[in-house]
Amino acid sequence: MALSEFGLIARFFTQPLKNAVNQLGIGDDCALLSIPAGYQLAVTTDTMVEKVHFFPDVSPYDLGHKLLAVNLSDLASMGAQPVAVTLALTLPCINEAWLTDFSAGFLALAKKHNVDLIGGDTTQGHLTLTVQAFGLVPKACALLRSTAQIGDWIYVTGTVGDAGLGLKIKQGYVCDNPSEALLQFNQPQPCVAEGLAIRPFAHACIDISDGLAADLGHILEKSAVGATLDYDLLPLSAPVQRYIEQTGDWALPLTAGDDYQLCFTVSPENAPLLPIACQKIGQIEAESGLRIQRMQQIITLQATGYEHFSG
Amino acid sequence: MALSEFGLIARFFTQPLKNAVNQLGIGDDCALLSIPAGYQLAVTTDTMVEKVHFFPDVSPYDLGHKLLAVNLSDLASMGAQPVAVTLALTLPCINEAWLTDFSAGFLALAKKHNVDLIGGDTTQGHLTLTVQAFGLVPKACALLRSTAQIGDWIYVTGTVGDAGLGLKIKQGYVCDNPSEALLQFNQPQPCVAEGLAIRPFAHACIDISDGLAADLGHILEKSAVGATLDYDLLPLSAPVQRYIEQTGDWALPLTAGDDYQLCFTVSPENAPLLPIACQKIGQIEAESGLRIQRMQQIITLQATGYEHFSG
Numbered sequence: 001m002a003l004s005e006f007g008l009i010a011r012f013f014t015q016p017l018k019n020a021v022n023q024l025g026i027g028d029d030c031a032l033l034s035i036p037a038g039y040q041l042a043v044t045t046d047t048m049v050e051k052v053h054f055f056p057d058v059s060p061y062d063l064g065h066k067l068l069a070v071n072l073s074d075l076a077s078m079g080a081q082p083v084a085v086t087l088a089l090t091l092p093c094i095n096e097a098w099l100t101d102f103s104a105g106f107l108a109l110a111k112k113h114n115v116d117l118i119g120g121d122t123t124q125g126h127l128t129l130t131v132q133a134f135g136l137v138p139k140a141c142a143l144l145r146s147t148a149q150i151g152d153w154i155y156v157t158g159t160v161g162d163a164g165l166g167l168k169i170k171q172g173y174v175c176d177n178p179s180e181a182l183l184q185f186n187q188p189q190p191c192v193a194e195g196l197a198i199r200p201f202a203h204a205c206i207d208i209s210d211g212l213a214a215d216l217g218h219i220l221e222k223s224a225v226g227a228t229l230d231y232d233l234l235p236l237s238a239p240v241q242r243y244i245e246q247t248g249d250w251a252l253p254l255t256a257g258d259d260y261q262l263c264f265t266v267s268p269e270n271a272p273l274l275p276i277a278c279q280k281i282g283q284i285e286a287e288s289g290l291r292i293q294r295m296q297q298i299i300t301l302q303a304t305g306y307e308h309f310s311g
Numbered sequence: 312m313a314l315s316e317f318g319l320i321a322r323f324f325t326q327p328l329k330n331a332v333n334q335l336g337i338g339d340d341c342a343l344l345s346i347p348a349g350y351q352l353a354v355t356t357d358t359m360v361e362k363v364h365f366f367p368d369v370s371p372y373d374l375g376h377k378l379l380a381v382n383l384s385d386l387a388s389m390g391a392q393p394v395a396v397t398l399a400l401t402l403p404c405i406n407e408a409w410l411t412d413f414s415a416g417f418l419a420l421a422k423k424h425n426v427d428l429i430g431g432d433t434t435q436g437h438l439t440l441t442v443q444a445f446g447l448v449p450k451a452c453a454l455l456r457s458t459a460q461i462g463d464w465i466y467v468t469g470t471v472g473d474a475g476l477g478l479k480i481k482q483g484y485v486c487d488n489p490s491e492a493l494l495q496f497n498q499p500q501p502c503v504a505e506g507l508a509i510r511p512f513a514h515a516c517i518d519i520s521d522g523l524a525a526d527l528g529h530i531l532e533k534s535a536v537g538a539t540l541d542y543d544l545l546p547l548s549a550p551v552q553r554y555i556e557q558t559g560d561w562a563l564p565l566t567a568g569d570d571y572q573l574c575f576t577v578s579p580e581n582a583p584l585l586p587i588a589c590q591k592i593g594q595i596e597a598e599s600g601l602r603i604q605r606m607q608q609i610i611t612l613q614a615t616g617y618e619h620f621s622g
Contacts, residue, residue: 023351024453024455027456027533028389028455028456028457028533029355029385029386029388029389029456029517029518030353030354030355030385030386030388030389030391030446030453031353031354031355032351032352032353032354032389032448032453033351033352033354034351034352034450035346035352037348040334040343040344040345041343041344041345041346041352042341042342042343043341043342043343043344043395043397043429043430043443043445044340044341044342044430045397045399045430045431045432045441045443046399046432047399047401047432047434047441048434049401049434049435049436050436051436052434052435052436053434074340074341075340075341077340077341078339078340078341078343080341084354086354086356086443088356088357088358088399088441090358090360090439118354119354119355119356120356121356121357121358121441123358123359123360123363123364123439124360124363125360125361125362125363125437125439126436126437126439128401128434128436128437128439130356130358130399130432130441132354132356132397132443134354135341137343139345142335142341142343144335144339145338145339145340146339206340207340222338222339
């Protein structure tokens with residue numbers, strides 16, 4: 001069966017618009033959004049490439065989920081409420097079973113967050129997937145990387161290193177209880193509610209998709225400050241603790257990517273007001289650089305996490 | 312020299328924001344846009360893939376220009392004023408000379424239209440380029456595909472078939488005067504000013520990037536109407552006329568893609584008010600389908616232009 005570009009998008013991805021921000025969706029030259037007065041539009045884009053960002057044998061459902069999740073996570077880290085996404089699909093061929101599962105994973109997460117797919121493009125080539133996500137944030141309220149203050153406490157919203165462990169399991173590491181780590185790796189949940197909840201209290205925020213050390217490093221660089229993390233305060237799941245005991249790879253929770261927790265800074269005065277469960281892991285300091293306090297030692301970490309094209 | 316993902320984007324693409332709509336650009340998890348009261352945001356995305364949308368030996372300057380032009384053309388066809396773009400670059404390797412020329416072509420056209428590059432993503436893989444473009448249009452004023460009216464006259468903003476001839480020349484056709492056709496193929500100019508100018512008068516509008524017949528067909532389908540075009544009224548450049556005389560390929564101006572003129576419909580009462588040079592080429596009718604009047608014959612064209620994945 002031959003499907004045209006337009007038929008393909010229509011068949012697998014077109015859904016009625018549900019979010020009132022979106023006035024016109026798939027089917028014209030552009031989509032149209034109406035932004036409520038007093039709000040800014042937050043925009044982010046992320047591309048995932050086969051063999052770079054995911055294995056060729058990935059479940060299409062998981063891939064659809066994760067592609068959207070990583071973009072919603074960028075909105076979450078700004079404290080923005082997701083409203084819409086576009087999808088640019090480059091596919092080697094039309095595989096209807098694959099598209100059915102991929103769109104199911106993508107659209108299930110979209111529905112969960114009241115996000116409409118408002119447009120896209122479908123082209124032929126090596127499997128390359130680009131999502132653009134849109135969110136609303138009240139003017140001058142977005143959580144930036146550049147606004148950490150000296151003396152702020154540093155928090156994360158949940159355990160770190162689980163997705164990194166999931167990758168190790170995919171690569172052959174044998175784990176007694178692999179399911180949670182694999183779930184974090186395959187179907188990460190963006191911390192949208194957490195981003196909205198901390199927005200009135202936090203100074204700076206980022207999602208730790210490139211690894212805690214690298215992403216906190218972006219906050220430090222953009223805010224022209226430094227920090228010390230207390231390694232013993234890092235929230236670690238039992239399988240990650242076990243992995244570190246067995247391998248000695250204690251840096252995994254700091255350097256492994258694909259965790260989609262938020263890392264944010266809060267003044268000590270505002271800390272008691274935080275409305276979500278989260279873990280204090282360190283403090284912002286005037287001295288530049290990122291230091292890790294571990295076993296009575298201070299280590300300056302040369303960790304940049306995962307960067308494409310880095311040599 | 313090793314360049315990180317962030318360094319790459321910063322080095323070749325970061326420019327100071329110039330359009331007041333854009334409040335935060337490259338360098339955080341999201342960009343932030345402030346949409347003026349009374350306006351909607353128009354959003355479009357297009358992907359270009361090597362060997363599908365462009366030849367491997369394409370000039371990187373031309374490629375940067377064209378990638379942005381095709382997206383600005385989608386904004387133009389809605390009557391939207393461009394304000395911002397994002398760029399998702401998937402590159403096989405870092406070639407600094409290539410990036411220098413590509414970004415020069417991209418940014419020159421962006422500057423011409425007062426468009427800021429507000430974000431993006433850079434990944435490694437087969438050369439795949441996705442742009443998302445943003446524009447402003449007063450609420451309820453966007454030019455749609457679905458609003459053509461029976462009796463409307465059909466117009467195009469300029470000559471058709473030139474880019475198609477450019478492609479023929481690239482494929483070996485010998486033309487006495489190839490430069491204009493090649494320019495239309497390599498560096499099309501989006502009809503942004505034309506889209507803004509006709510917005511108060513036109514009913515429906517589309518850009519003819521997939522070919523006049525296919526794209527007018529979208530208007531007909533979405534508006535649930537039909538049309539007859541008068542072939543003798545089509546504005547053709549002298550090289551395209553010569554090509555048709557030599558080859559007999561009279562359908563080229565109807566079916567060749569990559570023209571970025573606008574095709575739009577206007578009531579006969581509004582036609583005298585049109586503030587731009589443009590050519591009437593036919594009329595919207597109640598009977599569905601697209602008919603071509605040529606040499607005292609009516610031909611119902613089975614032309615769908617260029618669609619990816621079509622079989």
